[in-house]
Amino acid sequence: METPAFIKSLVHDGQLLASAAEEAGPDAAVPTCPAWQVRNLLRHTGMVHRWATGFVAEGHTGYRAGAGEPDLDGDELLEWFREGHGLLVRALSEAPPDLSCWSFLPAPSPLHFWARRQAHETAVHRADAQSAAGGGPGHVAAEFAVDGVDELLSAFHARPKSRVRSETPRVLRARATDTGDVWTVRLSAQPPHTVRTDDGPADCELSGTAERLYLTLWNRLPLEAVSVTGDTGLARLWREQSGITWSR
Incomplete structure (x- = not known):
């Protein structure tokens, strides 16, 4: 798959994740991650999105720790998640093909790595959110x-x-x-x-x-x-x- 296809998947699955999380509510258990409620799922995935955005948007060439999970809940947490997802999509869409930044798995380029990794990160957690909403893990092309x-x-x-x-x-x-x-x-x-x-x-x-x-x-x-x-x-x-x- 090419980078634009991963970004397209990231857009779609991030939106589905947010919608399923909103439907389930922050207190809902996540059957596929037994220790989590939906609030934990949103905090984790939103944190990872912002962490990844930092490398893509700022071009960090070495590892940097993320800012950690926020102490947010309810509508405020959902809004924070959607904002961070949008920032990641924008960073990947606007990044140059020859982007140089840190990555941690083999890939044709750092941009391809981050688009691919975040697309799958989001797809897996979208499945979690949909399971929490009672609809099963959803479709994967x-x-x-x-x-x-x-x-x-x-x-x-x-x-x-x-x-x-x-x-x-x-x-x-x-x-x-x-x-x-x-x-x-x-x-x-x-x-x-x-x-x-x-x-x-x-x-x-x-x-x-x-x-x-x-x-x-x-x-x-x-x-x-x-x-x-x-x-x-x-x-x-x-x-x-x-x-x-x-x-x-």
Whole structure:
């Protein structure tokens, strides 16, 4: 996917997130994030949006901590979220293609990285908001879902901080039945190594539409949402250890 397509997704999902959060109300529980209420979801995602905007708009070439979550609630919190989402969209839309700034995953350019990362950040949390509103996690377009699975497996979990480890080497495969995309994830005591091929036998395979794989691998749908063959314990290991948490 190209940068403009990610920005378009960011616009759409940010608006849906805000609408679902408004419908659910700040006290509503977020089933996909059991420790959160909707206010926590808005505070977190809005904080991340502003954090990302700082790098894009101000061109910081080194890491900078975010300002933290605000002590806001209700209509004031929702307005703050919408404002920050708009600032991020504007910064990405107006940034030059050769933008130079800090980023933390491989990408063709810093601008592409931030557009992609914030599009998926917002899509996953939009699913949270819609679940809180009682409507399920919502739709994810196949092309976008494939990209999100790839970001998760090939980028996030290639980092040393990935907790998905196995003392005995194991192979987990993810297969998108509608697009034909396949990921083979080799697990060991080191960070996972992922290739985009059907590379030999697997101990466990998760298969389903790209949308269902995306939401399941990001832990927004239960494992039962996809077909699991082989060692179900390996699927549960993923479920228990793969969560991406805010640590900056």
